[in-house]
Amino acid sequence: xxxxxxxxxxxxxxxxxxxxxxxxxxxxxxxxxxxxxxxxxxxxxxxxxxxxxxxxxxxxxxxxxxxxxxxxxxxxxxxxxxxxxxxxxxxxxxxxxxxxxxxxxxxxxx
Amino acid sequence: xxxxxxxxxxxxxxxxxxxxxxxxxxxxxxxxxxxxxxxxxxxxxxxxxxxxxxxxxxxxxxxxxxxxxxxxxxxxxxxxxxxxxxxxxxxxxxxxxxxxxxxxxxxxxxx
Numbered sequence: 436x437x438x439x440x441x442x443x444x445x446x447x448x449x450x451x452x453x454x455x456x457x458x459x460x461x462x463x464x465x466x467x468x469x470x471x472x473x474x475x476x477x478x479x480x481x482x483x484x485x486x487x488x489x490x491x492x493x494x495x496x497x498x499x500x501x502x503x504x505x506x507x508x509x510x511x512x513x514x515x516x517x518x519x520x521x522x523x524x525x526x527x528x529x530x531x532x533x534x535x536x537x538x539x540x541x542x543x544x545x
Numbered sequence: 546x547x548x549x550x551x552x553x554x555x556x557x558x559x560x561x562x563x564x565x566x567x568x569x570x571x572x573x574x575x576x577x578x579x580x581x582x583x584x585x586x587x588x589x590x591x592x593x594x595x596x597x598x599x600x601x602x603x604x605x606x607x608x609x610x611x612x613x614x615x616x617x618x619x620x621x622x623x624x625x626x627x628x629x630x631x632x633x634x635x636x637x638x639x640x641x642x643x644x645x646x647x648x649x650x651x652x653x654x655x656x
Contacts, residue, residue: 468644477551478588478633478646493643525587527644531637533578533590534644 437462441526441537448516448544456511456540458526466529467509468493469501471522472539478525484509516544547572549636551647559655564621566650568634576637577617578644579608583630591619624654 439460448454460467468483470493480493484503498520500512509528513520521544526537550569558564568577576595580588592601594610594617601608605628607620621628631649638645 470646475648477648478635480643480645483643491643494645527588529590531576532593535590536587539587 437535439526439528439535439537441524441540443540444538445541446543448542450517450544451515454513454516454542456513456524456526456542458509458511458528458537459507460509460526460528460535461507462528462535463506464528464530464535465506466534467503468527468534469499469509469511470525470527471495471520472525473522481511481524516542518544520544547636547638547643547645549634549645549647551634551650553650554648555651555653557653557655558624560626561623564624564628564652566619566632566634566652568617568636568647570615570636573614574617574636575614577610578635578637579617579619580633580635580646581630582633582649586630588633621652624652626654626656628652629654 442457465486469481470478472478479495481499482501484490490501524540527534578593579591582588592608597614598612599610605622609618631651633649634647635644
């Protein structure tokens with residue numbers, strides 16, 4: 436089944452403790468991206484990658500890192516999480532015509 | 546930066562009524578995509594529009610792309626409770642790299 440898999444689905448962590456949210460796709464897509472969703476603000480792009488070893492900033496990249504060492508994986512790294520990074524995070528992959536989203540990771544930073 | 550404005554933010558309708566959400570951009574778009582997110586779910590791709598003036602239909606849903614390729618709309622005829630959710634438009638920039646979403650329109654349908 437074609438899908439984008441994110442882990443974990445839920446995560447509560449403390450300020451400053453490094454964490455990684457994983458994202459994997461099995462559709463051989465070149466494009467992958469991370470979004471955060473906050474009430475009233477919609478979906479905002481954090482980072483995107485158009486191919487292996489190619490990443491670029493979206494609209495809200497501060498406080499996040501990504502890597503694209505292989506085509507299927509695109510982890511999101513929070514080196515020092517802060518409470519304002521509490522949000523619902525989505526990974527997406529696709530080509531020009533339509534993107535497939537993962538089920539989301541609800542992150543709470545206390 | 547690039548922005549896509551979407552209105553209204555909320556729409557409450559009685560089942561059977563029609564619903565429309567609108568997206569506008571200050572710049573010409575190469576294409577526009579529409580997604581639906583059910584409550585508690587993730588965005589699901591509905592359709593992509595590419596050509597100026599393009600109109601596409603999916604059952605009760607009609608999607609339009611403006612002649613100037615700066616605006617788009619989604620119209621649902623005779624809403625049903627299964628239509629509940631948030632509808633997003635999204636514009637593609639940088640040859641596929643940047644997909645910028647509108648703020649979304651949350652649709653609620655009263656039976």
